[in-house]
Amino acid sequence: MTSLPSIVGFDLDGTLVDTSRDLAAAVNHALGAAGRPTLPVARIITMVGGGARRMLAQALDATGGYDPDELDRLHDALLDYYAANICVDSTSYPGVVEALDALAERGVTLGIVTNKLERFTRPLLGQLGLAHRFAAIIGGDTLGNGMAKPSPEPIRTMIEGCGGGRAAFVGDSIYDVSAAHAAGIPALVYRGGFTLEGVDRLGADGVIDHYDQLVAMLERL
Secondary structure, three states, X not given: OOOOOOEEEEOOEOOOEEOHXXXXXXXXXXXXXXXXXOOOHHHHHHHOOOOHHHHHHHHHHHOOOOOHHHHHHHHHHHHHHHHHOXXXXXXXXXXXXHHHHHHHHOOOEEEEEOOOOXXXXXXXXXXXXXXXXXXXXXXXXXXXXXXXXXXXXXXHHHHHHOOOOOEEEEEOOHHHHHHHHHOOOXXXXXXXXXXXXXXXXXXXXXXXXXXXXXXXXXXXX
């Protein structure tokens, strides 16, 4: 007989929600404030995963480099813009809501671990009508001291916040796989996320192409 983990955690950007256009708009707003050329969405989403500051640093590197003071100033501009435009074009991926329903119906407790700042994570989930589904929501700044993925601590905190038990994690990047494995739990990867190439080389315990495959894949772990 197969059984599901009692807890399933999820990354947010590129895993549950396609935030690519809103993130790209924020990055390009910051680049524009610096007189830099804008970047296409497809280029920017390859920079997502390590938090907003790292994403912006990569965008600045791609458009001429930066110094620390400029990064600080433009990071503030990016965050201010994103706060005011957090859910203009963002939407959950196909099948996400149905998969979350199916897991909840099976008694699985759900959590979020993202490197997005918690002050953006909660409003985004709220505007999408998803926040009430998660027993624990851990952002990139929730634990402080730079404690974000690929550190396993946010995932361990999520598991504790969900009541403890056998867990699995679903993400879309090497940050997610590395953090889950460091926390001692299996990791699944969603192929439709922001890792455009090399998904099968991330070392995940399974890959899903659509969320209608999630429950069966979790049962096989």
